Amino acid sequence: MKIAMPVGKKDIATNVGTSFGRSPYFLVYDTETKESEFIENNAAMSSGGAGVKAAQTVIDSDAAVLLTPQCGENAANTLKSANIEIYKTTSKSIMESIDAYIAGELQTLDEIHDGFHDHGGH
Amino acid sequence: MKIAVLSGKGGTGKTLVSVNLAAAAKNSTYIDCDVEEPNGHLFFKPTDVVEEDVTVKIPEVDNELCNGCKKCVEFCRFNALAYTRDKLIVFDDICHSCGGCMMVCPVDALTEIDKSIGKVQMGKSEGVHVYTGILNPGQPSGIPIIQRLLEEGKSAEEDVILIDSPPGSACTVMETIKDTDYCILVAEPTVFGVHNLNMVYELVKLFNKPFGVVLNKSLEGENPAEQFCIERNINILGKIPFDNHLGTLNSNAEIAVRKSEKYKELFTTLLDTVKKEVHHETTINP
Numbered sequence: 304m305k306i307a308m309p310v311g312k313k314d315i316a317t318n319v320g321t322s323f324g325r326s327p328y329f330l331v332y333d334t335e336t337k338e339s340e341f342i343e344n345n346a347a348m349s350s351g352g353a354g355v356k357a358a359q360t361v362i363d364s365d366a367a368v369l370l371t372p373q374c375g376e377n378a379a380n381t382l383k384s385a386n387i388e389i390y391k392t393t394s395k396s397i398m399e400s401i402d403a404y405i406a407g408e409l410q411t412l413d414e415i416h417d418g419f420h421d422h423g424g425h
Numbered sequence: 426m427k428i429a430v431l432s433g434k435g436g437t438g439k440t441l442v443s444v445n446l447a448a449a450a451k452n453s454t455y456i457d458c459d460v461e462e463p464n465g466h467l468f469f470k471p472t473d474v475v476e477e478d479v480t481v482k483i484p485e486v487d488n489e490l491c492n493g494c495k496k497c498v499e500f501c502r503f504n505a506l507a508y509t510r511d512k513l514i515v516f517d518d519i520c521h522s523c524g525g526c527m528m529v530c531p532v533d534a535l536t537e538i539d540k541s542i543g544k545v546q547m548g549k550s551e552g553v554h555v556y557t558g559i560l561n562p563g564q565p566s567g568i569p570i571i572q573r574l575l576e577e578g579k580s581a582e583e584d585v586i587l588i589d590s591p592p593g594s595a596c597t598v599m600e601t602i603k604d605t606d607y608c609i610l611v612a613e614p615t616v617f618g619v620h621n622l623n624m625v626y627e628l629v630k631l632f633n634k635p636f637g638v639v640l641n642k643s644l645e646g647e648n649p650a651e652q653f654c655i656e657r658n659i660n661i662l663g664k665i666p667f668d669n670h671l672g673t674l675n676s677n678a679e680i681a682v683r684k685s686e687k688y689k690e691l692f693t694t695l696l697d698t699v700k701k702e703v704h705h706e707t708t709i710n711p
């Protein structure tokens with residue numbers, strides 16, 4: 304099974320990203336092979352709709368689960384439509400978060416924020 | 426003559442100036458293009474209001490026909506579409522109604538449907554035809570409503586058309602001033618006010634529109650906005666004083682021109698100045 308997480312750098316030792324839609328990269332971790340793949344989030348610089356596009360990237364990565372500290376409404380709806388479960392991270396460490404998820408210690412993310420739309424205006 | 430009233434931020438006095446100039450003209454048309462926060466109607470309190478819905482086209486997907494090629498998802502620069510393993514989903518509130526997704530779909534799985542984004546209202550206040558655009562909250566763009574208002578305004582028989590612009594210098598303002606004959610920039614007498622004035626000053630220069638500045642909330646002594654105009658040889662059309670009486674009238678949603686002789690005179694003079702400017706511009710730049 305593949306687990307996706309937002310990350311700021313292409314480095315397993317880096318922290319879990321603070322946001323979802325505009326995170327520079329996603330880490331996709333395969334629990335069977337224990338291999339990590341970093342994919343670029345080409346939604347990071349979008350003027351709008353970043354959450355939807357980022358969710359599309361995660362869906363296309365074949366991840367079954369997303370671990371993230373927070374997630375916007377449009378992104379969450381897109382992910383749910385693809386049956387991807389969203390869990391809330393409690394640690395900044397990537398490996399600790401993956402271990403916590405595997406151990407069943409993470410809660411599903413229930414606080415979906417309204418998104419950070421239109422901050423720059425049109 | 427179409428005269429747009431602009432400012433770099435809200436609360437500078439666009440509505441004060443445009444409403445009172447329209448009232449001073451007696452027979453005129455007032456068009457409120459500040460569709461996110463239209464408030465000119467609060468002053469005019471128009472009667473015999475006719476209301477019309479404004480719709481835009483958005484895509485609707487037939488997931489039976491969709492083959493999952495994701496061409497529309499890749500095409501949409503607003504990211505309003507996602508393909509989630511077995512179906513395409515459309516995010517109405519992100520869609521900017523460009524129609525591109527329907528053009529790139531190879532299997533005609535997308536069709537256009539109407540979505541209401543707001544309305545326009547048309548009424549009368551004494552001799553002033555009042556047009557108001559109202560955008561529903563959460564919609565991506567007020568431009569379709571502004572276009573509709575300006576289209577409706579074309580049937581105006583009055584010579585003087587005052588257009589109350591949205592604040593700032595973004596797309597909605599560009600749409601508002603595109604076909605105007607003249608722009609009035611309203612400025613506050615502060616350093617912050619100069620920054621905002623400069624935004625709309627650069628915009629009207631870019632659009633090559635004739636323009637002049639009204640100095641609002643003017644006090645005795647130093648006025649950075651006035652200084653800005655003098656240094657750049659910008660025409661100052663008039664000054665409105667920082668006056669408790671005017672503020673009170675305005676806060677009570679009264680039109681100063683209809684309540685005070687002093688302001689009737691001030692705005693009538695300002696209107697004459699603007700009319701002369703417009704005539705001058707149409708003579709030298711027909």
